[in-house]
Amino acid sequence: MFELNDVTVAFGRSVIVEQTSRRFENNRFTAIVGPNGAGKSTLLKLLTGELKPTCGCVLFNDLDIAGQPAHLLAGYRAVLSQSNHLSFPFSVYEVTGLGLQGAAVDRKSRSRLIRQALEGVELSGYEGRLYQQLSGGEQQRVQLARVLCQLEASAAPDDKKFLFLDEPISSLDVRHQIKTLQIAKQYSRQGLGVVAVLHDLNLAARFADEVIVMRFGKCVADAAPKQAFTEDTLEYVFEVGFEVSADSEDRVRVSLRDIIETPDAPLRLI
Amino acid sequence: MILWRDLNQAMILSMLRASDGDRSSRALIVIGALIVLLVVMSIFSLTAGAVGISTSDVFQTLALELVGGEADQTSSLVVLGIRAPRTVLGILVGASLAVGGAVMQSLFRNPLADPGLVGVSSGAALAAVTVIVLGIPAPLIALGATEFDALPFAAFAGALITTFSLYIIATRSGRTSTATMLLAGIAIAALSGAATGVLVFVADDQQLRDLTFWSLGSLAGATWPRVSAILPFIVPGFITAGLMAHGLNGLLLGEAQAFQTGINVQRVKFLAIVMVALAVGASVAVSGVIGFVGIVVPHILRLMIGPDNRYLLPACALTGANLLLAADIVSRTIVAPAELPIGIVTAILGGPFFLYLLLRQKGLVDV
Numbered sequence: 001m002f003e004l005n006d007v008t009v010a011f012g013r014s015v016i017v018e019q020t021s022r023r024f025e026n027n028r029f030t031a032i033v034g035p036n037g038a039g040k041s042t043l044l045k046l047l048t049g050e051l052k053p054t055c056g057c058v059l060f061n062d063l064d065i066a067g068q069p070a071h072l073l074a075g076y077r078a079v080l081s082q083s084n085h086l087s088f089p090f091s092v093y094e095v096t097g098l099g100l101q102g103a104a105v106d107r108k109s110r111s112r113l114i115r116q117a118l119e120g121v122e123l124s125g126y127e128g129r130l131y132q133q134l135s136g137g138e139q140q141r142v143q144l145a146r147v148l149c150q151l152e153a154s155a156a157p158d159d160k161k162f163l164f165l166d167e168p169i170s171s172l173d174v175r176h177q178i179k180t181l182q183i184a185k186q187y188s189r190q191g192l193g194v195v196a197v198l199h200d201l202n203l204a205a206r207f208a209d210e211v212i213v214m215r216f217g218k219c220v221a222d223a224a225p226k227q228a229f230t231e232d233t234l235e236y237v238f239e240v241g242f243e244v245s246a247d248s249e250d251r252v253r254v255s256l257r258d259i260i261e262t263p264d265a266p267l268r269l270i
Numbered sequence: 271m272i273l274w275r276d277l278n279q280a281m282i283l284s285m286l287r288a289s290d291g292d293r294s295s296r297a298l299i300v301i302g303a304l305i306v307l308l309v310v311m312s313i314f315s316l317t318a319g320a321v322g323i324s325t326s327d328v329f330q331t332l333a334l335e336l337v338g339g340e341a342d343q344t345s346s347l348v349v350l351g352i353r354a355p356r357t358v359l360g361i362l363v364g365a366s367l368a369v370g371g372a373v374m375q376s377l378f379r380n381p382l383a384d385p386g387l388v389g390v391s392s393g394a395a396l397a398a399v400t401v402i403v404l405g406i407p408a409p410l411i412a413l414g415a416t417e418f419d420a421l422p423f424a425a426f427a428g429a430l431i432t433t434f435s436l437y438i439i440a441t442r443s444g445r446t447s448t449a450t451m452l453l454a455g456i457a458i459a460a461l462s463g464a465a466t467g468v469l470v471f472v473a474d475d476q477q478l479r480d481l482t483f484w485s486l487g488s489l490a491g492a493t494w495p496r497v498s499a500i501l502p503f504i505v506p507g508f509i510t511a512g513l514m515a516h517g518l519n520g521l522l523l524g525e526a527q528a529f530q531t532g533i534n535v536q537r538v539k540f541l542a543i544v545m546v547a548l549a550v551g552a553s554v555a556v557s558g559v560i561g562f563v564g565i566v567v568p569h570i571l572r573l574m575i576g577p578d579n580r581y582l583l584p585a586c587a588l589t590g591a592n593l594l595l596a597a598d599i600v601s602r603t604i605v606a607p608a609e610l611p612i613g614i615v616t617a618i619l620g621g622p623f624f625l626y627l628l629l630r631q632k633g634l635v636d637v
Contacts, residue, residue: 074532088577093291127291
């Protein structure tokens with residue numbers, strides 16, 4: 001269980017995350033949504049330990065993560081970052097294998113784990129390709145495979161592990177967006193805690209158990225998608241007019257209201 | 271020539287087609303081949319030179335010395351007193367430069383990074399030039415020190431001081447920013463370059479000759495005392511590099527990603543900097559500035575066996591050693607009994623080859 005305990009992050013005078021407290025439980029898929037600069041990625045970085053809060057603390061199983069060594073944390077949580085540029089000619093197989101660095105696996109199971117992970121992201125047969133020659137979406141899937149390798153190799157029980165994803169579907173085609181979120185969902189059903197920053201509200205509503213809606217470093221709403229995604233909340237947060245409806249299975253569906261284009265006025269969509 | 275081209279083409283194609291993407295067994299084969307080559311090259315280095323000594327004489331001399339017998343005076347002196355330390359020094363310096371380069375490139379996530387870039391070479395050069403032009407401080411002369419003794423130590427001190435000041439500049443509240451370090455390194459390199467320029471300007475003719483020789487690199491000053499003087503710096507450097515291979519691989523993904531996969535990023539960065547300062551500083555101190563090895567050797571090997579530092583670092587050490595031995599053999603035989611500075615040879619041998627590789631693989635090498 002991860003817990004943000006009254007955390008604030010500020011760079012100079014600008015406050016990125018303001019006095020936020022929240023628990024992240026296992027067995028849950030939590031999506032974080034909000035406009036650019038709302039503090040979503042920062043919140044995720046706090047949880048992964050990449051960023052230290054200016055005030056407050058982040059706890060993992062009731063221990064402050066600031067004092068825990070990197071290799072210990074890596075045994076419990078894996079992270080897919082937003083940007084993943086590589087300047088060296090790694091093959092897809094080798095990049096995926098970097099997720100197994102700290103793990104004590106023999107050569108055979110190493111190869112098996114890597115191939116399984118690549119199969120999971122539908123990149124079987126890409127092992128020998130050079131990472132730099134792949135498209136952006138394919139690179140993102142290779143990185144996902146690397147992260148899944150790290151999770152799979154960890155000896156910790158599933159209901160102690162966490163998966164953090166920062167915009168994991170930003171470069172993917174529709175099919176692989178769904179595929180990736182299905183993988184994340186499945187992990188959360190196995191007992192892992194999954195936290196993902198997402199921009200697609202409908203996919204967030206479709207897959208997440210709970211959504212955190214952020215604006216200006218604060219949580220505006222934090223509930224199941226159906227409760228969190230109200231027209232008022234979304235309009236307030238995104239400054240765009242939304243229509244929220246429910247589909248036949250009572251799932252939330254969000255659509256944009258007509259966008260009126262006025263060439264001389266600033267974009268105003270409500 | 272045609273054969274060479276075919277070979278090269280086969281190498282590149284096999285890299286792209288390596289269908290399972292696992293290049294570790296190929297890396298082991300390459301490392302094995304490099305070890306064999308190094309043995310051959312070392313024997314060649316012992317036999318080559320102004321005084322003709324055959325391979326069998328070299329073996330005889332070595333064998334006799336080992337069992338404590340009386341070897342032929344001349345060949346004993348030439349082989350053991352002159353060529354052997356030179357060969358060992360060549361191996362150590364070549365390996366240090368190549369491994370130092372590979373470690374720097376991993377640290378900065380940039381295949382163009384080079385120890386010279388973060389001030390190791392420029393600091394060493396400034397200190398050495400200061401000693402050549404201004405002489406050594408009076409208290410040291412009183413202790414019986416000569417310029418010949420002082421030069422390596424000055425260069426070494428210069429390398430260490432610049433590297434550590436950079437480290438301090440770039441470290442804020444326990445975190446070292448590699449970007450700041452790179453930029454500050456460029457600034458400091460420019461500054462020490464300017465200071466070196468001023469010294470060159472006031473130097474007299476004899477000093478200028480010394481300067482040229484030193485700045486182009488040479489293994490001519492190789493003696494056993496020098497070899498044993500740099501061993502305590504280079505060997506720990508290699509051991510550190512070997513232990514860091516995992517961590518450096520993680521850094522290639524990015525600092526955040528390295529941390530997330532369980533690597534103590536700050537410690538790896540610190541060790542990498544110390545390793546480079548020690549190994550490269552010691553090398554520059556005994557052999558002057560030998561460019562090119564640190565950037566080209568890792569690059570060529572990455573194309574062959576991939577960037578995994580667990581294989582890349584040993585392969586770099588072996589290739590660097592081989593390259594420097596080859597260059598040294600050329601440098602002392604081509605214009606014998608005179609010697610060509612080794613830096614010129616490494617550039618002439620490696621430059622065109624490197625360009626050829628780049629042209630063949632356009633688009634494949636992305637910075």
